[in-house]
Amino acid sequence: MMRTSRGARFAATALAVGSIAVLAGCGTSSGSSSPTEAVDELGDYEDEVSIIAWAGYVEDGSNDPDYDWVSGFEEKTGCQVTSKTFNTSDEAVTLMKTGDYDVVSASGDASLRLVAAGDVQPVNVDLIPSYEGIYDFLKDQPWNTVDGEHYGVPHGYGANLLLYNTDVVTPAPTSWDVVFDDAADYSGKITAYDNPIYIADAAVYLMAHQPDLGIENPYALDETQFQAAVDLLKEQRQHVGEYWSDYLKEIQAFETGDSVAGTTWQVIQNVLAGEGATTDVVLPDEGATGWSDTWMISSTTKHPNCSYAWLDWIASPEVNGVATSYFGEAPSNDAACDYREDCEAYHAGDADYASQIWYWTTPIAECLDGRTDVECMDYSAWTEAWSEIKG
Template identity: 50%
Template sequence: MATRLLAAVALLAFAAACSAGPATTPPGAFVPPPIPMAEPGALIEGQVNLVVWAGYAERSWTDPFTRSTGCKVNATVAGSSDEMVADVKSGQYDVVSASGDASLRLIASGDVAPIDVAKVPSYAQIYPSLKNKSWNSVDGVPYGIPHGRGANVLVYNKDKIKDPPTSLGAIFDPDPTVAGHVTVYDSPISIADAALYLMHAQPDLAIKNPYALDQTQFAAAVDLLRKLEPAVGNWWSDTGAQADDLKKGNDLIGTSWQVVLNALARDGHKEIGAVKPVEGVTGWSDTWMIAAGAKNPTCAYKWLDYITSPAVNAKVAEFFGEAPANSQACTKTTDPGFCATYHADEEAYWDNVWYWTTPTTRCLDGSDRTCVPYSAWVTAWNRIKQK
């Protein structure tokens, strides 16, 4: 992953007050008002500037949006969450499709504003389990519209690994036969995967939330990754590149996404399988957010409602490879089995999926401990890879 280090990690002074469940605001903290939207019939701005993940603003759905609203879509693709944070801070963008490892940073710094959900009719159709969460709200005030979600599954080569793995230990305490062929997602947030494994493998560490680690817990997760580093063949960030490495046998086991598995299956590579480990997995939930300094707020609100509407949410989900956030989107997919593959309607499947959330000094598990903030995760991750 191209890493653009966070330029203002100190912004976590506000985020430090966030706790488990919906994020909380420290007494006296300023919460900006929602971005205003022009009244019905008012002249729209004529454009909306987005910073997005690749696949979130394709012309097959941006062109119809422009024709129906008069808002031209100008989209910039970001290569990482850190890039998204930096891009929003530049003041050039109205809307961002932030994952949970970026959204709380943007809320904490005041770079995004609360959303007036009354201006987004599709919000009522979003799965309740994705609303008012620690990565997209503050004191129950939504800062965005959920877009989709995915799990970081355990992928493995069935020809080389005869016994299907059941635990994250297959990655973090790998068999010597896979040394040099372990694949791990290239991001500081992957420290949470190690923490999730330790939550079950070393209960004496008392980890309750893989994003809420005190210094001892964090050191244990980092140490585990340092020990793993010699066995890692690829720190992956590009799904296409990871698919190629799995095809060639360069990667035999590790973390991956359902979209990679689908691509491999389409190419006839049935030797690549995946499981959800007994410990559960980390995952991600993306949120459409409006910049606090948005110059095109009316078009921004129109985009949020359009992109999360059932038909469009289904189209993007199928193109990108994720479970849609709109509860009615599954009736609009071209593949009738799509939502079953991505577990979109299986709420029980998501019960032990730990969605990416920005680590803060005030522990996200609700305790009164002091936890290690994201800035330290970035530093540790770079050192792990440099070993």
């Protein structure tokens, strides 16, 4: 996926990843080695930190003078920030392999790859005071924690919702069936997210409608389960008018009526509502996929103290509130909503709502649902199948 600030997210092909390895060894707080255990203590700031992140995550006022959370960090710590934006998770993984960067904002389709490759280090959350305020339902999750080791601090999160034209799609849908089993009712005007990870959306639907498949996790699909999801998407293909990756194009398609139902993000509906479009969104009964991003530290960082300081700063209530609002997602810190006025629209802190979201996680051969008697389809298989689905 790709993104820009104020909620834009675009799609991209991800690399394959193998099973997560349990790394052994001892780390230090100097950053001179590649620690495989979280550090026990921190020292003096090193005066600089290099960050790679999605656009809109590290703002210093140069893009918009009203949004600057970098300057305050530099003034407080003396750590001068240099930052680089990336456009895809693949690019983030590649950049982290160079060892030239200290901190990365990793999405769930990248984080496990970084852990498996040893490119990021376990994080001692006791050294990050702001971590205490993070919502419990974002902690200790498969995309940020491996074998009990924390690998970062959650940033923001959101659900992939069902967007529909309220004049055309009636009655108001409560199920994803409008874009799957009933897609023929709106043939040619269905839209879907253009990314292999969208296969998980089909799997979520099948979990509810074909329970005999035994799907327990939409990112842990054995060959039979995977083929069922692929077949569903191939059936859907004949009714899809457009696959979208550019959120501006989805907005335009719903404004013109070229699309009347499909997957979306809350920020897109906010834009459409602001422009008077006859659209609405719903989190369907089956649940949905979504994202939760994690700030992670390079295993070869030479600036561990400034890196830890950044993780604490970006997770603090005011900064987390402003940063996630600017991007267009729910914050991760419980107190962040004191600094923004739109948390209700994003269902921030609603654990019941969040429990219905299957957050993007890189599919790997080692089944993420705990099965050991079968091999699951890894992301390379997902990528190949997506090409076949789209034709």
